[in-house]
Amino acid sequence: MSEPLVVLSGVNKHFGALHVLKDIDLSVARGEVVVVIGPSGSGKSTLCRTINRLETIDTGTITIDGVPIPAEGKQLAELRSKVGMVFQSFNLFAHKTVLQNVTLGPVKVKGVKKGAAETRGRELLERVGIASQADKYPAQLSGGQQQRVAIARALAMDPMVMLFDEPTSALDPEMINEVLDVMTSLAKTGMTMIVVTHEMGFARRAADRVVFMDHGQIVEQGTPEAFFSAPESDRAKDFLSKILSH
Amino acid sequence: MDAVLDNLDVFVEGFTSTVSLTLLAAVGALLLGTLIAAMRVSPVPPLRWAGAAYVHLVRNTPLTVVFFLVFFGLPEVDVKLPFFRFAVLALSLYTAAFVAEAVRSGINSVAAGQAEASRSIGMTFFQTLRLVVLPQAFANIVPPLASIFIALLKNTSIASAFFTFEGIQAMNRLIAANGDAVIAIILAAAAGYLALALLASAAFGQLERVVRVGR
Numbered sequence: 111m112s113e114p115l116v117v118l119s120g121v122n123k124h125f126g127a128l129h130v131l132k133d134i135d136l137s138v139a140r141g142e143v144v145v146v147i148g149p150s151g152s153g154k155s156t157l158c159r160t161i162n163r164l165e166t167i168d169t170g171t172i173t174i175d176g177v178p179i180p181a182e183g184k185q186l187a188e189l190r191s192k193v194g195m196v197f198q199s200f201n202l203f204a205h206k207t208v209l210q211n212v213t214l215g216p217v218k219v220k221g222v223k224k225g226a227a228e229t230r231g232r233e234l235l236e237r238v239g240i241a242s243q244a245d246k247y248p249a250q251l252s253g254g255q256q257q258r259v260a261i262a263r264a265l266a267m268d269p270m271v272m273l274f275d276e277p278t279s280a281l282d283p284e285m286i287n288e289v290l291d292v293m294t295s296l297a298k299t300g301m302t303m304i305v306v307t308h309e310m311g312f313a314r315r316a317a318d319r320v321v322f323m324d325h326g327q328i329v330e331q332g333t334p335e336a337f338f339s340a341p342e343s344d345r346a347k348d349f350l351s352k353i354l355s356h
Numbered sequence: 357m358d359a360v361l362d363n364l365d366v367f368v369e370g371f372t373s374t375v376s377l378t379l380l381a382a383v384g385a386l387l388l389g390t391l392i393a394a395m396r397v398s399p400v401p402p403l404r405w406a407g408a409a410y411v412h413l414v415r416n417t418p419l420t421v422v423f424f425l426v427f428f429g430l431p432e433v434d435v436k437l438p439f440f441r442f443a444v445l446a447l448s449l450y451t452a453a454f455v456a457e458a459v460r461s462g463i464n465s466v467a468a469g470q471a472e473a474s475r476s477i478g479m480t481f482f483q484t485l486r487l488v489v490l491p492q493a494f495a496n497i498v499p500p501l502a503s504i505f506i507a508l509l510k511n512t513s514i515a516s517a518f519f520t521f522e523g524i525q526a527m528n529r530l531i532a533a534n535g536d537a538v539i540a541i542i543l544a545a546a547a548g549y550l551a552l553a554l555l556a557s558a559a560f561g562q563l564e565r566v567v568r569v570g571r
Contacts, residue, residue: 164472182399184480191478201473205491215477218487260473267477 113176115140115271115302116161121170123156130156132326134170138271143303145313145334148323149349154306155198157323158275161304162193175270191219194264194272198279200256202248208235208259209244212266220267227266234262238292254285258292271302278309310353314338322346359537360544363530370526371548377443377512377522378552382505384448389455394485396460407456414453419511422450423518443515451508458500462493495567502560506553513549523548 114137123131130153138144146154159165161172163179163186172179174193180186202211212231216222222230235241238258240251248256257277264272274293278286290312297303297316307313313320313334320337322329322345330343338354341347360367395407414422426446427439437445466489474484516524527545531538 162476164476187475187478187480189478190476193476195473195476197469197473199469201467201469203470203473203488205488205495214487215479218483219478263473263477 112140114138115142115175116304117171117173118157118161119171121157121160121167121172123153123160123165123167130326131160131167134326134328136321136328138302138304140302141300142318143297143301143305143316144319144321145317146304146306146321146323147308147310147313147349148329152323153326154323155275158273158304158306161271161273162190162195164195187219191215191267192270194267194269196257196260196264196272196274196277198276200248200253200260200280202256202259202263204248207245207247208240208251211248211259212263215263215267231262231266234265235259237265238262239288252285253281254288257281257285257289261289261292261296265296271304272296274303274305274307276306276308278307308353310338322349324349357537357540359530359534360540363534366526366530367523367544367548370521370523371552373440373520373522374509374512374548375552377440377447377515377520378505378509380444381447381451381508381512384444385451385455385504385508388448388452390459390490392452392456393459393463394482396456397463397485399481411453411456414450415457417450419446419450419514420517422446423514427518439519443512443518443520446518447508447511447515450511451504454504454507455501458497458504459490459493461500462497463489465496466492498560498564498567502557505560506556509552509556510549 116136116138118134118136121131121134122129134157136144136157146157148154156165160167161174161179174189177189180189202208203214206214209228209231212234213224213227216227216230217224232241232244235244238261240255240258240262243251243255243259248259251259261277277293278289281289286309290309293303293305293312294316305312305317317334319331320334321331322337322341322343324345329345330337330341332342337346338350341350392407392410395403396411398404398407423443423446426442426449430436430442463485470488470492471484474488475481479487512522513524515522516528523545527541530541534541
């Protein structure tokens, strides 16, 4: 058993008086797909964002591949280049074409030659099913298409781990599946993934482990089968009864 | 009227200088103003304070005073340049404060997610600013920049009081020589500024349409 890829230990964070993360301990193994679920305001998005330091933490440590997350500066930028992030609101670069969105990081951060970056970019766009849109601007694409570009943009950096912060919450229902399909196939390739989501179907299908959060704490965690069929905590039972009843 | 038409070459020479002052100072103000705006949004507190101090000091100082400080202050510390360059410098320093605030408002108008996405793929603060935020910020601030640069065009007239031949000095020279046609000469000078300002408006209008493409 190799050492885990992502380790959070004793992580606490406050937003003013609000204690949003309480003594979080979580380790994620290489190749593991961890799905984080929980009610709104439970701290799951914040948790996800601390892992590439888009949110700072007050106490505790986070290590990735054995290395503590550095403070602001070049080393932090280098670490982020190895941690893919997919946002709820896509955040594609609005002034760049789809292909440019996917090649900007490799060219500017990793120093890949433009031609090579474009070849790889087109391959990735092919993989997420939007190769034909390469020269369009993000605003000309549907939400589902934009999110798939965002996944390709993150993959273009060859990340060690991919973070998904509610990747389907801003999508029309009919576009959710096209994004989840891409994520499911990514999970099958052995990518380490931490996914914050409300999609229980995805959690059942693709997760190795489900982490349930409430009020800034990890309340329980386990395999999807165990968690969805026999949750231990009352809070998880209550949550599941509300979202799975219809 | 003849006094204007017969001396058109003087006006052309004067307003050519006005245009040079405007263009050179616009470039200087754009570079310095963008730098100051970058300082004001940087993660380094002393840079933020320095940027804010510059804006508050310079924006609230009359342009004439800035001219006096440049023309009489800099030679005191052994900086000696031709008067035309001093004038460009004074105009650049002054206009940069206004450009900085326009650029800062443009930066703030770019969604926070754009910078987060940029940092998430490993770009540094300056790469994020240069490659992601500023290009979008500039597209948003073309209208206020047009106003600032039209003000700059008219502000170049202050240079006439500081040994620099431009539109107003051309006017003064013609008035001195043609006492019977003062009003016509003043109106001709006004028409010169109006024509240049309208030209600048048209150019910025065109620029606004160009940067809208792809959005």
